[in-house]
Amino acid sequence: MEHNVCFSVRDLDIRFGAVHALHRVSCDIARNGILGAIGPANSGKTTFLRALNRLNETQDNYRMSGSILLEGRDINKDFKPEGLRRRVGMIFALPMPLPLSIYENIAFGPRRQGINDKRRLDAAVEESLRSAFLWEEVKDRLKSAATKLSGGQQQRLCIARTLAVKPDVILFDEPCSGLDPISTAKVEESMVVLKKKYTIVLVTNNTKQAARVSDRVAFFLMGDLIEEDVTDRIFTSPKDKRTEDYIVGKFG
Amino acid sequence: MRWNNLISVAAKEKIAFGALFFITLFILAPVVVVLWIIFKNGISAINWEFLTAMPKEGMRAGGIFPAIVGTLYLVVGATVCSLPLGILAAIYLSEYAKENALTRLINLAIVNLSGVPSVVYGLFGFSLFVVFLKFGASIVAGSLTLAIMNLPVIITSTRESLKAVPDYFREVGLSLGASRWQTVRHAVLPFALPGILTGTILSIARAAGETAPILFTVAAFYIPHLPHSVFDQAMALPYHLYIIATQIPNIPNSYRYGTALVLILMVLLMNLVAIIIRSKFRRKYKW
Structure with a gap:
């Protein structure tokens, strides 16, 4: 198991000012799998996700203790934030293309790493769009505005944009909350393909989505990680009564 | 009913x-x-001589060329001094500074400074630049005074434009592995630029028409030649207008109105430039 661990989270405790968002959470995240984080609103699952790429730090009143190791290296001590985020990409809840062309949205990450050679950028753009199953739909209008795409296409564009940075891990923060069922299916499909090359952490409000795509599931409730196990076991025989109640829909 | x-x-x-x-x-x-x-x-x-000749016969004839040149010098000088400083300060306040008592105090000070009457800036510039720093009444002193008067306006409008850029642009930039400065430079600034330019150019246009700040710091009643260096006094349109309107009898009325017209046209021209730049950038970065 040890060599297969991507993230190793120990006693992660997070506060935003007076709000105690996460209570001493510990878990391992396996490489090349999908960990689904489920739980009701304000359960701390998004805070957990944003701790993995240190995006919580943008908040002024953020304080954390505990440790998160990425392949043995402490992400808060051994990485610069931008170095970490190049290895740990993120897809947000709403599709958020920048108001630039499709091409420039995807070239954003590579350009910030100093890649300005047109041939290399062209190749990166095409490869990323293909991996996100968007190339065929947009290859003739790479220069047109990304904001003109449909919601589902925008979200796949955001996936492509993240892939262009060449991360090892991709964090999905409720990526389908604004999408119709067909677009949702396409995003889920791409996640299942992507896990062959990437480690994926998926935060979702949709318990069924977690059941469909994840290999393991973590259930968060009011800042506690209640349990984390193989997907089948969480959904068929959870250890904790609260997990069962949430899954069958008694609350949340 | x-x-x-x-x-x-x-x-x-x-x-x-x-x-x-x-x-x-x-x-x-x-x-x-x-x-x-x-x-x-x-x-x-308004004719070619009026725009390009020196004043003659105690300013009752000839042109207003030195006043036009003086105003241009002052506007350029004030812009060069205030624009970079103001924009950088606004970027720091909006993108880097943490929300605490000090930044709140700074923000309060900036808001209040933009409400200070321009004659107070004039006196401040006089005592700091003309007297204390010994620049004398000069283009440098006048430009710096106008620059200081412009700073709060530039900082406020730049900060508002930066704040108008949604936070998710910053998160997206950071999440794609850009450093903090790269995020500001490439994911925030381009989209705030139309607003920044509009605000700053309007403030510069305002500076062109101000009389009080240049009254004690640079403006000359009459100089028979153009300024030789930035440490010379200069004539300027608003002050020239004040003089010929109040201090000089028997001047043709058309001279007074002509001077006012030139000043207004210069300001309108600058506003026009602001509008053109804004619409150009709006088209480029529309969201």
Whole structure:
């Protein structure tokens, strides 16, 4: 198991000012799998996700203790934030293309790493769009505005944009909350393909989505990680009564 | 029957829209009248000599060339001093500074500074640049005074434009592995640029027309030559206008209005440039 661990989270405790968002959470995240984080609103699952790429730090009143190791290296001590985020990409809840062309949205990450050679950028753009199953739909209008795409296409564009940075891990923060069922299916499909090359952490409000795509599931409730196990076991025989109640829909 | 039912909804709407339309006209009217009076009385004075010659016969004849040049110098000088400083300060305050007592104090100070009367800036510039730093009454002192007067306006408008860029642009930039500065530079600044440019150019246009700040710091009654260096005094349009309107008898009225017309045209030209730049960037970065 040890060599297969991507993230190793120990006693992660997070506060935003007076709000105690996460209570001493510990878990391992396996490489090349999908960990689904489920739980009701304000359960701390998004805070957990944003701790993995240190995006919580943008908040002024953020304080954390505990440790998160990425392949043995402490992400808060051994990485610069931008170095970490190049290895740990993120897809947000709403599709958020920048108001630039499709091409420039995807070239954003590579350009910030100093890649300005047109041939290399062209190749990166095409490869990323293909991996996100968007190339065929947009290859003739790479220069047109990304904001003109449909919601589902925008979200796949955001996936492509993240892939262009060449991360090892991709964090999905409720990526389908604004999408119709067909677009949702396409995003889920791409996640299942992507896990062959990437480690994926998926935060979702949709318990069924977690059941469909994840290999393991973590259930968060009011800042506690209640349990984390193989997907089948969480959904068929959870250890904790609260997990069962949430899954069958008694609350949340 | 109640009054309410006497007139139909459509008629009420017509009356309301009519009232709004006339209020708009009412507000517009003084501006149009002022512009028209200045144009009508001043246009006859404007010719090539008026724009390019030195004043003659105690400013009762000749041109206003040195005043135009002086104003241009002052505007350029004030812009060069205040623009980089103001934009960088705004970027720091909006993107880097943490929310605490000190930044709140700074913000309060900036808001209050933009409300300080311009004559106070004039006195401040006089005591700091002219007397204390021994620049004398000079283009440097005048430009710096105008720059300081402009700073709060530039900082405020730049900060508002930066704040108008949604936070998710920053998160997206950071999440794609950009450093903090790269995120500001490439995911925030381009989209705030139209607003920043509009605000700053408008403040510069305002500086071109100010009289009080240059009164003690640079403006000369009359100099028979153009300034030789930035440490020379200079004539400037607003002050020149004040002089020929109040201090010099027997001057043709068209000279006064002509000078005002040139000043207004310069300011309008700068505003036009601001609008063109803004629309150009709006088209490029639309969201």
